[in-house]
Amino acid sequence: GQQVMQIPQYQHVQEGEDFTTYCNSSTTLSNIQWYKQRPGGHPVFLIQLVKSGEVKKQKRLTFQFGEAKKNSSLHITATQTTDVGTYFCAPRGGNKLTFGTGTQLKVEL
Amino acid sequence: KAGVTQTPRYLIKTRGQQVTLSCSPISGHRSVSWYQQTPGQGLQFLFEYFSETQRNKGNFPGRFSGRQFSNSRSEMNVSTLELGDSALYLCASSPGDPRDEKLFFGSGTQLSVL
Numbered sequence: 001g002q003q004v005m006q007i008p009q010y011q012h013v014q015e016g017e018d019f020t021t022y023c024n025s026s027t028t029l030s031n032i033q034w035y036k037q038r039p040g041g042h043p044v045f046l047i048q049l050v051k052s053g054e055v056k057k058q059k060r061l062t063f064q065f066g067e068a069k070k071n072s073s074l075h076i077t078a079t080q081t082t083d084v085g086t087y088f089c090a091p092r093g094g095n096k097l098t099f100g101t102g103t104q105l106k107v108e109l
Numbered sequence: 110k111a112g113v114t115q116t117p118r119y120l121i122k123t124r125g126q127q128v129t130l131s132c133s134p135i136s137g138h139r140s141v142s143w144y145q146q147t148p149g150q151g152l153q154f155l156f157e158y159f160s161e162t163q164r165n166k167g168n169f170p171g172r173f174s175g176r177q178f179s180n181s182r183s184e185m186n187v188s189t190l191e192l193g194d195s196a197l198y199l200c201a202s203s204p205g206d207p208r209d210e211k212l213f214f215g216s217g218t219q220l221s222v223l
Binding site: 031033035041042043044045048088090092096097098099100101102 | 142144151152153154165167199201210211212213214215216217
């Protein structure tokens with residue numbers, strides 16, 4: 001079955017530093033979604049990537065989908081305290097949406 | 110538009126009991142998915158319902174079951190509760206259209222099994 005690895009598990013940065021989380025799948029994906037969960041909250045949809053090599057930007061967030069559609073990344077430029085939370089990738093393989101293990105981001109002033 | 114509503118917000122049960130959780134999706138959404146979230150295992154997919162039919166199922170034992178009603182509201186049932194069932198249970202709705210697959214999550218039901 002599909003295996004999804006997300007790294008790193010934790011990331012502690014100083015405000016203003018950049019942050020990247022990576023999602024790797026053992027199988028080719030139909031598409032991949034990204035979600036953010038604030039502490040004590042529920043996952044909130046950020047973006048969906050569908051095409052091979054696709055790059056999408058949302059303000060300071062940059063999302064990439066690998067050429068082989070087996071991996072993806074989320075990069076945050078100049079982190080702010082509002083970026084705190086856990087970021088999940090959610091690849092779709094076949095009919096199932098599977099969540100990665102998540103990367104917990106902490107931002108220090 | 111109202112968001113996804115889950116009830117109850119918190120629940121405490123003892124081993125061996127059963128529990129039913131409820132989820133009301135966003136109006137017009139026909140797909141409801143359930144996830145179990147624990148610190149150690151992350152977000153684990155339980156099942157998805159679409160138009161009252163189970164469309165997908167995760168790798169959970171038969172003690173976990175669900176259903177969806179004609180108004181798209183969904184319930185999840187766990188029988189013979191075990192300590193390991195303690196978790197946050199999240200419900201998510203989506204239109205069910207392959208062109209719009211993003212999930213909208215509810216605030217979850219925090220289940221504690223003693």
